Amino acid sequence: MKNKLQKITTNLWFDTQAEEATRFYTSIFENSKVGRITYYGNVGKEIHGMSEGKVMTIEFELEGQSFVALNGGPQFKFTEAISFIIHCESQDDVDYYWEKLSQGGDENAQACGWLKDQFGVSWQIIPGNISEMINTSDPETSARVMKALYKMKKIDIQTLNQAYSG
Incomplete structure (x- = not known):
């Protein structure tokens, strides 16, 4: 260290x-x-x-x-209230981290780029520019991106880019 x-x-x-x-x-x-x-x-x-x-x-x-x-023992468990965000540059990065971290995890806890791994730890596997797409000054663009995002488990960057472009 x-x-x-x-x-x-x-x-x-x-x-x-x-x-x-x-x-x-x-x-x-x-x-x-x-x-x-x-x-x-x-x-x-x-x-x-x-x-x-x-x-x-x-x-x-x-x-x-x-x-x-x-x-530390069984007293405390992980919840989705805390998650780790992985900012990805490409769809290959999204696919890699999603495949690795979701192995043995809870498939029912997958939505909008979120997953729960085999230990119960929550992760968000997202494109690095998601914040820009969602926080754009154009409310219609933001709404299109959010609508596309809500339909996804694992993020599809091309679909989000298409929603962003209109």
């Missing part, structure tokens, strides 16, 4: 799948790496309930963003 501490780091609480999730995510993103790993000891066992030697946290990085995966 970098020597300079990132100001804000995302912590992902897993039941016991921190190692599996870290391997999964770092296999998908080309610019990724695994950092320090910490292990549970006997101290605090009455609180955390984990066996000594079990992985507690794994630091990892995806595309320059630092994360910590925690094996």
Whole structure:
């Protein structure tokens, strides 16, 4: 990991799948790496309930963003209230991230470029210019783009571009 501490780091609480999730995510993103790993000891066992030697946290990085995966137990689950956005330059990028991240995920949680992966983490796989298309000063153009977007699970950039162009 970098020597300079990132100001804000995302912590992902897993039941016991921190190692599996870290391997999964770092296999998908080309610019990724695994950092320090910490292990549970006997101290605090009455609180955390984990066996000594079990992985507690794994630091990892995806595309320059630092994360910590925690094996924290079953108390907390992921929801769609938090999601990670992947800005894609091309349809090939959209297809790649969609295929990889949706493997084993919840197909019922797919809409408008959103998906939920096998660990319950939500992702938005979107074109880099979606904000420009939606936030245009022309309300009719914005409405066409939104109408096209609402019909999609996985984003089709060509269809959005056609809606944007009229």
